[in-house]
Amino acid sequence: LHLVSFLTALQNTPLAVAIQSGDWLFPGIETVHVMALAIVYGSIVVVDLRLLGFAGRSRRVSEVAAECLPYTWTAFVVAAIAGSALFISKAERYFGNTQFEFKFLCIALAGINMLVFHRGIYRRVLEWDYTRPPPLSARLAGGISLGLWTAVVFLGRWVGFTV
C-alpha cells in the first residue's frame, strides 16, 4: 500500500505531470533513451562477441574491454536518467507491467553476471588475453551477458505494446 501511494505521488510530481501531458516531451526523452541504449547494448555486444571468440579475435580481450567500457557506462547513465523520466510519468502502469518487471530482472541478472566475471576470471585476463578459444568461464559470461541484454532490448520494446 505504501508503495502504491509512493508511485502515485511520484507520477503527480510537477516533472512527471509535465512529461505525461506535454506533446513532445515523452517522445523526445524516449528518443534520447533509444540513442543511449543503442550505445549501451552495442558496446556490450562488442565485448561479448570477443569473449565468445566470435569477433575481434585479432585484439586482446583487455584492449577491447578497455575501449568499450567508457561507452557502456557513459551511455548507461544517460539511458538510466532518461528511463527514470519515462518511468515517473506513468509509474503505476509501468510498475504493474509484466514485461517491465522482467526487463529489470534481466538487468539485475546481467549486473550480477558482470560482477562475477570481473571478480573472477577477468582478474587474470592477462593470462588468457589471446587464448583461442577464450576459457569456458569467459565464454559463458559473454554468452549469458549477450542473452540477457538482448532480452532487455526485446522486453523494453514489448513494454511499449503492453503498458
Add this chain to the structure above:
Amino acid sequence: MMVVHWAKLLAHSRLSTALQAHSWLVPLSQSVHIVCLSILFVSVLMLSLRLMGVGRRRRSIAEAVGSLLPWIYRALMALAVTGVLQTLIEPMRQFVAPLFWTKMLLIACVLALTLAFGRLAQRSASRWDTGQVTPVVRLYAILSIALWLGIIFCGRFIAYTYALYL
C-alpha cells in the same frame, strides 16, 4: 494523395495481409531492428571518434576501418530487411508520415557517404595513420554521427506523428 493510394494498394496485397495476420511480427521485427541499430550506431561512433582522434588511440585507423566497416554493412542489411518488413505490414503508417520520407532521405545520404568513405579508405587509410587525417575524412566522421542521430530521431517520432496525417 498519391502515396496514400500506393500505401492502400500495398496494404491490401496478398503478401501484406498474410503478414498482418501475425500480430507478434511487428514487435519482434522492431526489436531485431533496435538490436541491429545498436550494433550499427556503436560501430559508427567508434569509427568516427577514431577518425577524429578522440580518445586513446589503441589501434590504427586502418585496423579500425577494417574491423568496423564490415559490421556497419552487415547491420545495415539486417536493418533494411526488418525495416522493409515493417513497412510491408503497415505501409499506411509509414507512407503518410513526412518523417518517414525524411528518414529515407537521410538514410540515402548516409549510405552514399559511407560507400564513398569505404572506397576512399581502401586507397588511403594507411596514409591517415602516418600523416594527417584529411578534412574530408573528419567531415565524414561528424556527418555520419549527425545523420544517424537524425535517423534515430525520425524513426522514433514516426510513431508519434503518423496519426496526424491519416
